[in-house]
Amino acid sequence: MKKGLILCAALVLSACSSSVDNTWYQLPSGAASMQVTSSQLNETQPMLWVQQVTVPDYLAGNGLVYQTSDVKYVIATNNLWASPLDQQLQQTLITNLSKALPGRLVAGAPLGAQHDTLNVTVTGFQGRYDGKAIVSGEWTLEHQGRLTKQAFNLVLPQTEDGYDAMVRTLAAGWQQTAQKIANSVVALN
Numbered sequence: 001m002k003k004g005l006i007l008c009a010a011l012v013l014s015a016c017s018s019s020v021d022n023t024w025y026q027l028p029s030g031a032a033s034m035q036v037t038s039s040q041l042n043e044t045q046p047m048l049w050v051q052q053v054t055v056p057d058y059l060a061g062n063g064l065v066y067q068t069s070d071v072k073y074v075i076a077t078n079n080l081w082a083s084p085l086d087q088q089l090q091q092t093l094i095t096n097l098s099k100a101l102p103g104r105l106v107a108g109a110p111l112g113a114q115h116d117t118l119n120v121t122v123t124g125f126q127g128r129y130d131g132k133a134i135v136s137g138e139w140t141l142e143h144q145g146r147l148t149k150q151a152f153n154l155v156l157p158q159t160e161d162g163y164d165a166m167v168r169t170l171a172a173g174w175q176q177t178a179q180k181i182a183n184s185v186v187a188l189n
Helices: 002-016 085-100 163-188
Strands: 023-025 047-054 063-067 073-081 105-107 116-128 132-143 146-157
Touching: 023 163, 047 085, 063 163, 085 105, 085 116, 085 163, 116 163, 132 163, 146 163
Parallel strands: 023 073, 047 105, 047 116, 063 116
Antiparallel strands: 063 073, 116 132, 132 146
16 A cells, blocks of 8 residues: 555656756758868859857847747747857858859858958847747948948748747748848949
8 A cells, every 4th residue: 555655656746747848949041051172262263251140148048039029028948949049040141142142152261361251240030929020130241341231120920820930930031131141242243
């Protein structure tokens, strides 16, 4: 009888200590990375160095961010970025710019003496209470000693509810931002 009581108590305690599973998210890149060997690099090939993508502190943590009102933000505790958001944004930006700028080498490190330099500051990258996703910030491009600075502010509707849809919508907004940057790079040449 005592053994049965102890077993029952153990089962009740283990049921009370159930844990919540974390869900990890990664921005879809849309394309495989290109391998470039040193023999493919030449001084006449235009190069673009994506020096950095920075995010504010509230986006720099592991949790996805959801805006619940015009002034209130919630950082998820169980829906997390698989790797730091600034790294994901930089990698997907390099991939998207590489696709949008054929014939130009786009990299996360300077690969030659002559290159354009791109810096991006992301100020918003979250879902919002009205079913929209926000992608905002500004980018600065240094091209032949001249600086070009441009703001971006996208408000995109989510087609479905949930974090999966939010991440896909944020990725689509980031891809649109990359395309606008690519169009500006082409216009400068």
